Amino acid sequence: MPIYEYRCSDCRAVTSVMAPISRANAPCPCERCGSERTRRIVSRPSVHLSNLSKLERLDPKYDKMVDRAMENTRGADPDRLINRRGDISKGLPDKT
Ligand SMILES: [Zn+2]
Incomplete structure (x- = not known):
């Protein structure tokens, strides 16, 4: 499952959520202030290494x-x- 990141428009905090691709565009409330005004941002790719x-x-x-x-x-x-x-x-x- 990919990890999506959302930036809060109110407090600028970034919230990371692991979610199925089908939920990529679902809204995600801010972890810090609870605001619903968040936007998905492009996150750096993570690589799993052996x-x-x-x-x-x-x-x-x-x-x-x-x-x-x-x-x-x-x-x-x-x-x-x-x-x-x-x-x-x-x-x-x-x-x-
Ligand atoms: Zn916030």
Whole structure:
């Protein structure tokens, strides 16, 4: 459903309404003052983006911020896996 915008002739406030195309020319009272003297105005188009598109549009500086934050997490430490295995000098457990 498109979003229509109406400007109030009395207080100049803009009211946005999501409505079916069939209601595009229906009157819409002003949200602020309740006046019926509103006119539909041309609103800027809104675009729905996928999450991938939103990520691609992010400023590259956020990549660096995320990388820096990841470097400081415990999961990013390569020694973590070695430490989890325990002491290697004890050798492998006996196969009995
Ligand atoms: Zn108004």
